[in-house]
Amino acid sequence: MTFAQLAKVLLVQACEEQDPDYKFILRYEREASRHGSDRRDQPAAQDPVRVGEARVIERAEQISDRLTQKYPTLATAFTVLRIKTPLTLLIGCAVVGGFLADPIGPAGHINLLNFPLLTLLLWNAVAYVGLLYNMVLPRSSQDRSQPGLPGLVEWLLGLGMKRRLHRLPSDRAESPEETQWIAASLTSYAGRLLHNVRDLLITHARSMLHVSAAALTIGVIVGLYLRGFSFLYKAGWDSTFMEAEGVHTFLSILFAPASWLLRTPMPGVEAIADLRGTAKANAAVWIHFWAVTTGLFIILPRTVLAAAAWMRTTRLADAMHLPSDEPYFRRLLNPYRGKGLFVEVLAYSHRVKDGDDRLLTFLSDAFGILADIHIGTSVQYGDHLPTLPADSDRGLCVVIVFNVAQAPEETHSEFLEELKATIRQRGRPNMLLVLLDCQAYVQIDHETRLKERCQAWVTLAKECGLQAMKYQDPSGSSEGELQALSKCLWPGDYRGAP
16 A cells, blocks of 8 residues: 555544544545445455455545545645655765865865864764664664654644644634544544654655765865865874874775775875875875775765665565554454364353354454354363364464463463464464453452462463563454464464464
8 A cells, every 4th residue: 555545544533433433534434435436346366455455545535535525624634744854955066065074174284183074984983873772672662762763753743733723723723622632633644644654764764864964075075176176285183182093004904905906005194194284295195095095984875874774665665565463454344354264162160152242243343254163072181182173275363262261370381382382283274372361240230259279371471472462352442362362372473364
């Protein structure tokens, strides 16, 4: 999907979630958009999940078009789509800025130990160390709020959205209730958009920074050479702590690549000693050394990094997809998900009725209407794993249900390990889900005891390398359980198709 399609989908999601009572987007409008296209128009062999995603995109486009016509203020959500990076202008400004930044000054004296290009090299070295650190130890999602380039990008985009929100009352004569809904929808939309395209925006910003750094350095070098035709630059050095031998060693290491490429030997210690004090020697050779060194360690690496970031930006833009793990999209994609998946429900030392609507509804929402859900027989305490369906053409997800009213024991761990071994032997796309039925404690309203017992079961599952999902009577919303589903499936996430 494209960036524009994702923006429309996220805007419709925000508007619908901020309007649970169907005041501004009527129920029939949502349902009409959902079922507006006939599913029979699609080839039977086409992937139902892809068909469902196309339907969601089509539905979002229809609803967003109606919303922006009725509430023109919502069109500000698509401002980000019209932002174009003036790459040529950016490079031109950086080159001109570097050209105008005279690193030597009107005196024409170059201090070999205090040259502005040395500061530029050190700054880029720090930037490379930071990039290397991020590659070796990438930030987790929990650390994304820390300061840095990601935080700066999010702050700038958030600031632009806040300015739009402050202008809402003057954009159109909506009622206070409408204005409040629009403001809440746009705020939610901005957060979701930043979350979903965060990597794309940050990678694009990094490519621009790399391009700017390379262009700035080119401007400095070009300006240095052009001024060298009209002015006489002289080189020298002075230091409180270093002698000629130390300066020679430092400059030999710094300019070794440039000396090798230019086939120009580095001046000896005696020549370096003669340069001490007021600048008096012609600086042409040192300018050549600096030009080649900055080209090797600034211009070339920055250009390569910019190209790599630009290619990654293109890949990220082409790889945009629906955040299908969210409950909102699970409900929309539910009619298209689950094809080729057999869900076997096993209750351990516990009874689950075939007509348990609350469990069947939850599993249907979790895996899709097309999934074949079967409530198996109860496994008695201490029994071995029953025979699982041997259908190689379908994926299998075993849902093992434990009653938290029972205390977890070593027998349960042994059963889970046996179940894991069986799933592992079958290979992908077979999965395992541990479900904790909390209904018993919910009925007696013993919250403290429920937390203690659930924690004990969660700990037991974790010791087996699993993550148990707490499941209660979904008389209300089951969004919390659906949100956590992808993290609880073992050995991996389920995307709707085997």
